[in-house]
Amino acid sequence: MGLLKVNISDFIAIVTIDNAPANALASGVLKELSNLLDEFENNEAVRVIILHGEGRFFSAGADIKEFVQVPSGEEFAKLASNGQDLFERVENYSKPVIAAIHGAALGGGLELAMSCHIRLVTNDAKLGLPELQLGIIPGFGGTQRLPKYVGTGRALEMMLTSEPILGSEAVKLGLANHAHPEEKLLEETKALASKFAQKSPNSVKAVIELLNIAKTETYQNGMKKEAELFGGLFGSNDAKEGITAFIEKRKPNFTGK
Structure with missing residues (x-):
């Protein structure tokens, strides 16, 4: 891996975008991210993923230099569709993905962060979709995800003003979960990830699946699926361990079985 650095410890994989100077989401970065998602899916040593940026930024957006190499509008549409598919995969990933945002998350950088399950930020981080300054629009899902977090009016203002x-x-708007000083951001993100990693991986997967169902399915379908997953998990070893640990007043040791 050349543009993404990976460190795995205590069931947490910290994936650092390292594409100086602004951690642009070049095609190589997106390809490496896709490969890592493949790798982590069945890796029992990874229960939570943290996305972070090297240097001064989380990611300042797409690699604009690559845009001039795209020959046609059809190819641009294909590029957008591929990015959307990848970010949709992040949003529906079976393990929690947390974005730790410092410096700036702009354009594609914010679109990637919005596809993560949770976002932690520094107080002075800059988050925006400035694509209209280039005469284009967000293409990796930004127009669809941003209003779900901040409301239509605020999303429209952010995009039209850039x-x-x-x-x-x-x-305050609900786009991020918590804000921390920059020197504590990664530490606090790892602390949160550690709490997630201590839970049963199967239960975590089920909750993510159900919350994603709630975005698109009817209430009745969501309730039906909740009951189905509840019943399926109840006979698992982790459920037996959790219930036994509660009765014995000790900390459970979940194995994902």
Whole structure:
């Protein structure tokens, strides 16, 4: 891996975008991310993934230099569709993916962050979709995800002005979960990830699946699926371990079985 650095410890994989100077989401970065998702899927040593950026940025967006090499509008549409598919995969991934955002998450960088299950930011991080400054629009799902987090009016304002918001405001709007000083961001993100990693992987997977169902399915279908997954998990070794640990007043040791 050349553009993504990976460190796995205590069931947490920290994936660092390392594409200086602004961690642009070049095609190589997206390909490596796709490969890592393949690798982590059945890796029992990975229960939570943290996406982070090397240097001064999370990611300042797509690699604009690559745009001039795209020969036609049809090819641009294909590029957007491929990016959407990848980010949709992140959103529906079976293990929690947390974006730890410092510096800036702009354009494709914010679109990637919005596809993650949770976002932690620094107070002064800049989050925005400035594509209209280039005469284009967000193409990796930004127009669809941003209003779900901040509302249609605020999303429209952010895109039509091309002006980013600060991390502290992102928390207030619901775009980010928590804000921390930059020197504590990764530490606090790992602390949160550790809490997730201590839960049964199968239960975590089920919750992610159900929350994604809630976005698109009817209430009745969601309830039906919840009952189905509840019943399926109840006979698992992890469920037996969790219930026994509760009765014995000890910490459970979940294995994902």
